[in-house]
Amino acid sequence: MSLVNIVFRSRKSSLTKLRILKNLKKARHFSVGALIHQKNDEHIMHVFDRNTKSLQRERAASAQDANLYDYLKDEIGYRLADRVFDIKRKFKLAADIGCSRGYVSKHISPKCIEELILCDMNRFNLDSVQVQEGIKVRKQVLDEEHIEFEPNSLDLVISSLSLHWVNDLPNAFKQILKSLKEDGVLLAAVFGGDTLYELRSSLQLAELERRGGISPHISPFTEVRDIGNLLTRAGFTMLTIDTDEIVVNYPxxxxxxWDLKGMAESNAAINRSLHLHRETQFAAAAIYQQLYGKTDPETGKTTIPATFQIINMLGWKPHPKQPKPLERGSGEVSLKDLYKLDEIIKEVKKIKNDDDQKN
Structure with missing residues (x-):
């Protein structure tokens, strides 16, 4: 933790510093969602090697210094737990899919959830998860690729930094919807398409210069627009999707x-390049420093920023009593009049006061 300095920003900053990076834009925005939309009902596009991902998680979970790499997932888990607290309801039964080392569950208050099902593909993780006193706990070995619960049994489903490794994400959303009760909630966070754009650009430029071509060394991530489409197709309503950006400075x-490996967030794409030449690594490190490096004016130390884009999603299972959107054309104020919204509000209040005086 002493090696990193975490900086939080609310909006996405400018991603391009040199004109040459524009040539890599298509590769940078290659997303899982783009592949998912190409699939049909008979065929699933397998992007990730689930066996590789299972081995990566098992290795990270069993490492003696596993807690050194929890800083990013802890922060994201805390933010997701805070969103659960924002929903003014006590959930009787909830499931944490891909709970890992309990990054979300340890922040969940018993005032929010009565019983929690902890689900992970690694038994070692399940044995190490801690929750607050007052919450009933069940543990279940579950692969996010095959989500199975009793239909209409859950009030809440949570998932933090797990679903972006699923090949058949549309089916995963459908299974989650099926397991939720009416008016049940899905709260999840995944890495977005702008995650590690600095590292991706540096590796691509280094390989172009050293090897004369580009190999995929970073797994593809989904985009915000893809998440919205997939949740809508699955049947969720009243969607809320937003993004956070966390920037971590490394030497x-x-x-x-090394930290990505410790987080079990190493590349697990099927078509990934298994070997990164030593000379390419040093070239990428130099390019990274040149394009994105920062120097502390007080200490003179240089660092490089790594951006992690977090897509937060909230969706509800349909229920007859849920609020419905107004019919198209029923609005009383045109969008073109938004610049004089204050005047409109004053006019409405004046009319209301006059009506009250008459009555």
Missing amino acids: TLFELM
């Missing part, structure tokens, strides 16, 4: 790549 590229 060099090598510390960043």
